[in-house]
Amino acid sequence: MENKLNSESFLEKINLFGLKSLVISGAKKDKLKNVVRIIVLDYSIWIILFGIVMILSSLTSRFLTTVNLMNILLHSSILGVVVIGESICLLSGKFDLSVGSTVGLSGALAAWLMVTGQPAASGWALHPIPAILIVLLVGIGIGLFNGFFIAKVGMNPLLTTLASMIFLRGMALIVTSGESLYNFPPSYQFLGGGTIGPVPTAVVIMLALYIIFHFILNCKKIGRHIYIVGGNPEAARACGISVEKVVMLAFMMSGFLAAVGGILLSSRLNSAQTISGSGMELDAIAASVIGGISLQGGRGILLNTIAGVLVIESIRTGLVLLDVPAFWIRCTMGFVIFLAILMDTLKVKLK
Amino acid sequence: MEKIPIIKMVNISKNFGAVKALQDVNFEVYPCEVVALVGDNGAGKSTLMKILAGVYPPSRGEIFIEGEKVNFTSPADAISRGIQMIYQDLAVADNIDVAGNIFLGRELEKKALGGFTKIIDKKRMEELAWEALERVKINIGSVREKVENLSGGQRQAVAIARAISAKAKIIIMDEPAAALGVKETHELLELIKDLKEKKIAVVYISHRLENIFEVSDRVIVLKGGKRIADRQTKDTTMEKIRQLIVEGV
Numbered sequence: 001m002e003n004k005l006n007s008e009s010f011l012e013k014i015n016l017f018g019l020k021s022l023v024i025s026g027a028k029k030d031k032l033k034n035v036v037r038i039i040v041l042d043y044s045i046w047i048i049l050f051g052i053v054m055i056l057s058s059l060t061s062r063f064l065t066t067v068n069l070m071n072i073l074l075h076s077s078i079l080g081v082v083v084i085g086e087s088i089c090l091l092s093g094k095f096d097l098s099v100g101s102t103v104g105l106s107g108a109l110a111a112w113l114m115v116t117g118q119p120a121a122s123g124w125a126l127h128p129i130p131a132i133l134i135v136l137l138v139g140i141g142i143g144l145f146n147g148f149f150i151a152k153v154g155m156n157p158l159l160t161t162l163a164s165m166i167f168l169r170g171m172a173l174i175v176t177s178g179e180s181l182y183n184f185p186p187s188y189q190f191l192g193g194g195t196i197g198p199v200p201t202a203v204v205i206m207l208a209l210y211i212i213f214h215f216i217l218n219c220k221k222i223g224r225h226i227y228i229v230g231g232n233p234e235a236a237r238a239c240g241i242s243v244e245k246v247v248m249l250a251f252m253m254s255g256f257l258a259a260v261g262g263i264l265l266s267s268r269l270n271s272a273q274t275i276s277g278s279g280m281e282l283d284a285i286a287a288s289v290i291g292g293i294s295l296q297g298g299r300g301i302l303l304n305t306i307a308g309v310l311v312i313e314s315i316r317t318g319l320v321l322l323d324v325p326a327f328w329i330r331c332t333m334g335f336v337i338f339l340a341i342l343m344d345t346l347k348v349k350l351k
Numbered sequence: 352m353e354k355i356p357i358i359k360m361v362n363i364s365k366n367f368g369a370v371k372a373l374q375d376v377n378f379e380v381y382p383c384e385v386v387a388l389v390g391d392n393g394a395g396k397s398t399l400m401k402i403l404a405g406v407y408p409p410s411r412g413e414i415f416i417e418g419e420k421v422n423f424t425s426p427a428d429a430i431s432r433g434i435q436m437i438y439q440d441l442a443v444a445d446n447i448d449v450a451g452n453i454f455l456g457r458e459l460e461k462k463a464l465g466g467f468t469k470i471i472d473k474k475r476m477e478e479l480a481w482e483a484l485e486r487v488k489i490n491i492g493s494v495r496e497k498v499e500n501l502s503g504g505q506r507q508a509v510a511i512a513r514a515i516s517a518k519a520k521i522i523i524m525d526e527p528a529a530a531l532g533v534k535e536t537h538e539l540l541e542l543i544k545d546l547k548e549k550k551i552a553v554v555y556i557s558h559r560l561e562n563i564f565e566v567s568d569r570v571i572v573l574k575g576g577k578r579i580a581d582r583q584t585k586d587t588t589m590e591k592i593r594q595l596i597v598e599g600v
Contacts, residue, residue: 220469221458221460224447227446228455232446235444236444239426240425240456241456
């Protein structure tokens with residue numbers, strides 16, 4: 001009896017945390033069977049990640065080392081933050097191709113505001129805190145712009161954010177006069193390059209953001225509305241949800257998180273390069289889809305996209321360690337993305 | 352009739368560009384009444400009801416609810432006045448569970464993290480969802496089931512349970528039986544009769560005259576955007592209504 005109660009309240013706690021599908025319907029005796037079924041169906045990406053890590057570890061002894069794993073985590077942290085925003089856009093049934101350029105522009109803008117002694121910088125030598133606030137606001141503004149034209153005006157999300165992507169890359173070039181800016185204040189460098197105890201600060205920031213946005217998506221009204229709008233925008237509209245507002249908020253979150261990603265990347269490299277973050281939008285979509293976020297909208301569990309990010313970064317790092325030529329790594333990544341989208345499509349078909 | 356209509360639409364016109372979808376249509380529903388709205392494709396049935404549900408504003412005309420003039424600018428306005436529309440195929444969000452669908456767009460909240468923020472009150476929603484489902488006498492295994500795993504009839508029941516739990520005074524159903532089998536259609540019609548006993552008025556849009564004659568009190572016929580007939584169901588026949596729909600006389 002005691003035991004049963006414990007497991008019940010344990011399931012309730014999981015439910016509270018948003019992993020709702022772990023607690024399943026139906027008769028109690030089927031619960032265990034159901035838990036297994038749900039783990040296999042909903043959380044299978046973690047099993048796949050484990051398999052990939054095992055395979056890569058057996059292929060090269062350099063993979064399963066603390067240094068390498070930390071390196072993968074550090075790389076994952078920046079992509080991970082961007083993936084949160086991309087996943088939110090996908091959940092709302094849209095796309096954001098502009099996140100990579102937002103990453104680039106954010107780093108460039110941060111550098112322009114803070115860096116001293118370089119002619120391409122503003123020379124204002126701004127303190128990191130106001131500089132970061134400005135960069136985050138610009139990120140939110142980019143999301144607001146994208147969201148407004150997609151939700152209110154009804155422009156195609158793919159092409160609108162493609163235009164933003166090109167425009168913002170140009171802005172990054174303008175801000176830095178096409179040069180690389182480097183040497184940030186030490187407190188800024190701490191964000192992407194420092195550690196808290198043994199853990200890189202960037203990883204802590206990524207995990208904190210994952211928890212916050214998982215909470216928003218699963219426990220807050222706006223999060224629920226993002227899922228509803230992504231699942232059936234007409235039903236959402238008919239029951240009084242402002243679809244426009246929800247989509248705009250999703251893009252603003254995406255812009256904000258891409259700006260955080262840009263700050264972390266420039267901080268880790270201690271420089272802002274005009275090409276920073278290029279191609280990241282596709283990695284972000286790939287990691288989201290590998291993590292089970294459906295391209296059809298409204299389906300997927302945000303926390304699983306951590307596994308999606310780790311899969312991508314593990315394969316990439318593993319192939320480098322295996323001395324696979326760079327061109328082949330590209331082909332492999334393309335194939336992995338293809339597989340993820342194929343799986344997503346088949347999952348929808350099966351239903 | 353001396354009774355005050357729960358809904359009164361007066362001289363409603365709606366133009367989509369050059370197309371006159373509705374021309375000076377009057378429409379009224381009295382308390383506890385099941386009104387069938389019939390007409391050929393393009394007659395303006397759905398347009399009229401979407402205006403009532405706040406989806407479109409009318410080009411001209413006025414809407415009164417229990418004698419009071421209203422101006423809907425969004426579905427939320429109509430919902431807040433007790434008007435619920437159930438669309439033929441887009442009534443529910445497949446990716447959301449039953450409880451979530453019953454509270455779609457009006458999720459209950461509770462304080463969390465020591466009053467710092469509000470979160471969705473899933474437990475309370477599930478309890479109230481059970482009550483709402485019991486009222487429509489529909490058997491669904493679990494309110495945590497995703498709606499995509501339900502049958503067509505169950506999905507309609509979820510939509511109706513939502514309308515009831517949102518304190519609907521009037522429920523508009525647009526071809527609710529379109530995706531239903533024979534048995535499920537029968538269950539739906541029973542449900543509509545039941546709504547009447549719960550003092551909820553129903554507008555039933557359908558092509559299926561046999562269903563209409565089974566549940567409705569009154570039939571209103573639209574043709575080419577105009578209202579051409581208003582008959583008490585018991586005083587007319589399917590053949591007469593069919594003739595009105597097709598020939599207009």
